[in-house]
Amino acid sequence: MRFLVVDDSPTMRRIVINALRSFGYDDIVEAADGQEALQKLESEGNIDFVITDWNMPNMTGLELTKAIRSHPKFSNLPILMVTTRGLKEDILQALQARVNNYIVKPFTPNILKEKIEKILAKLQAQA
Amino acid sequence: MKELDIVSLLKKTEELRALFVLGQRVIPFLEEIFLFIQELTPQLAKISRSIEENLQNIPNASKQLEQVTKATEMATTEILNTLEGITYKASVIQANAREIQALIDRQEASRKQVIYRIQRLIDEGNPAADELREIKTVLQRMDVHTQVQKATEEAANLMESISNDATQIMMTLQVQDITAQQLAAVNHLIEETQKQLRSIVERFYTRGLDKLLDDLDVEVRQKSEQQPTEKAKVTKLHREIAFDEEAIVGLEEGGKHRQQMVEELMEQFERGGLSEAASTESKEEASSGAESDQTQAASAQPAESQTTEAPPVSEQPGSESSSPSQEDDAKKPIAQDDINALFD
Structure with a gap:
């Protein structure tokens, strides 16, 4: 399982990556904003799961989600939004953009693991 | 001259007199206003000079915020490096402890096997039975398996606990990202205020008070009509930081x-x-x-099964009809x- 972790904060990227490693996921690619994430999706290939922040320069996580969903190759990629934005209207916007799940920062490793497993289980059930 | 004309003339005269009386009363008031405005202009000039002086200090405030953000990010990176080191070392010790445990299990099995064989030799009437009994006693005294197993298991568990603590500390460091966003929001506010004040001071000198007030009126109107953008607010500190002013809510929650x-x-x-x-x-x-x-x-329709994208809430019919309480509700943080x- 190859993860793409997108966040403009190097601290947050490391925190998420370390949490993923502690769950046993070692194949991780990172990007500092939505634009770089799209480039990585094209160049790295075989990304299975995207974990993205919302507020980022150049291209936000919401814009990235919309770009992925409208991309012929990546439209079905699971996307987990991890953000400080915790207003109801934000979550509705994320739902409209079709993120698979949503976590408000600060989060615990358990909630991250739980969300990833839930998304993967849903995808597996649909396959 | 007709009687009616005289009455009308008297009435007009009376009105004129009343006007003069009113004028006599109003003139001092108008003079006061005039004097006030005369005094106000230098005061405004003074205020604008004071604003100008304060504007010089704003870049310092921004610089300080930049230094604080940079320093906390660097400190966080150092802590993360150390924590990653601790986690790695703990995992190595944990693996070694497990290896020692496996080794000691194998040794114990061998020891028991040797004791069993010695006992068989004794039972079969081996001529060196006395010596064999002594060797057997020595071997029986060499039973350290239980203690070693306990110690290695304890070490492995402690290492796991240290790893978990390190992960816990790592997760706590999310606060750095949240506070950086807060500082970025403050910096953005400072820079915007600086820009606005500078523009006001410049226009006060070049265009005068009347035009300045008209301009500000237009600007306020334009700002209130601005459509919200999908782009994140970004400010430049030691790096470009996209921020959410509400990030503190997340922190409190x-x-x-x-x-x-x-x-x-x-x-x-x-x-x-x-x-x-x-x-x-x-x-x-x-x-x-x-x-x-x-x-x-x-x-x-979860994301996995959706095939078409729904239009944004703002574009949907009836979306403007939501009540203020519902709008307030949408602005509330959600658990x-x-x-x-x-x-x-």
Whole structure:
């Protein structure tokens, strides 16, 4: 399982990556904003799961989600939004953009693991 | 001259007199206003000079914020490096402890095997039975398996606990990202204020007070008509930082406070209060139309199975008809439990 972790904060990227490693996921690619994430999706290939922040320069996580969903190759990629934005209207916007799940920062490793497993289980059930 | 004309003339004269009386009363007041405005202009010039002086200090404030953000990010990176080191070392010690455990298990099996064979030799009447008995006693005294096993298991468990603590500290470092966003928001505000004040001071000198007030009026109107953008707000500190002014809400909701909120929600749920609150909300949303349709559609159709993208709430018919209380509701921070409910 190859993860793409997108966040403009190097601290947050490391925190998420370390949490993923502690769950046993070692194949991780990172990007500092939505634009770089799209480039990585094209160049790295075989990304299975995207974990993205919302507020980022150049291209936000919401814009990235919309770009992925409208991309012929990546439209079905699971996307987990991890953000400080915790207003109801934000979550509705994320739902409209079709993120698979949503976590408000600060989060615990358990909630991250739980969300990833839930998304993967849903995808597996649909396959 | 007709009598009517005289009456009319007298009336007009009376009106004129009244006007003069009013004028006599108003003139001092107008003079006062004039004097006030005369005094106000140098005062405004003074204020604008003071603003100009303060404007010189604003870059320093921004610089200080930049230094604080950079320093905390660097410190966080160092802590993360150390924590990653601790986690790695702990995992190596843990693996070694497990290896020692496996080794000691094998040794114990061999020791027991040797004792068993010696006993058989003794039982078969081996001529060196006395010596064999001595060797057997020595071997029996060499039983350290239980102690070593206990010690290695304890070491492995301690290492696991240290790893978990390190992960816990790492997660706590999320606060650096949240505070950096807060500082970025403050920096953005400072820079915007500086820009606005500089522009006001410049226009005060070049265009005068009247024009300046007209300009500000137009600007305020234009700002209120501005459409919200999807782009994140970004400010330049030691690097470009995209920020959410509400990030502090996340911080307050985090840690103990969030946990408390979760516990309270759980309690409410057990008492049936939460489900009632949820059903009230869905009824309200159903009557409001767009937002509820979207929410229901989204929850009914998870991202994995959706094939078409719904239009944004703002573009949907009826979305403007939501009541102020619903708008307030949308601005409220939402607990992780409620988010989970939306996605489940």
